[in-house]
Amino acid sequence: MDIQQSLGYLLNTCARCIKRKLDIEIKHYNITTSQWAVLKLLFKENRLSQAEIAEKTNMDRATCGTIIDKLISKELVQKELCENDRRSYIVKILPGTFEIINEVSILAEDVNQVALDGLSDSDIDNLHNYLITIINNLDRKDM
Secondary structure, three states, X not given: OOHHHOHHHHXXXXXXXXXXXXXXXXXXXXXXXXXXXXXXXXXXXXXXXXXXXXXXXXXXXHHHHHHHHHHHHOOOEEEEEOOOOOOOEEEEEOOOHHHHHHHHHHHHHHHHHHHOOOOOHXXXXXXXXXXXXXXXXXXXXXX
């Protein structure tokens, strides 16, 4: 099988193309797609620990910590000591960040629409289900 026929190659290329397009679209906001993923998660589930953010975004903790530090330096989020565990910090969105999140959400949705152009609603549902299955297959703990 040629590399261009490989599932891993195709998925990786697809992800890189979507990331590249979104990076271009959000450059004006001075954030990266990785920072966007953290902001979007915090928008949905505000007040998470670094460990929770890393787990929910499928990042390692060190990378996640670097991203959070960059978002803090950009004054988009803040950390505060966890009330239950003084060794842990809770990350939360700062009020001025909500407008950026709303605007970037529209851009991200537009990029997704461009990526899915030409696919029917049924195709999109199937693709979504197939990708979830692949992720679950590879994320099994018994492997």
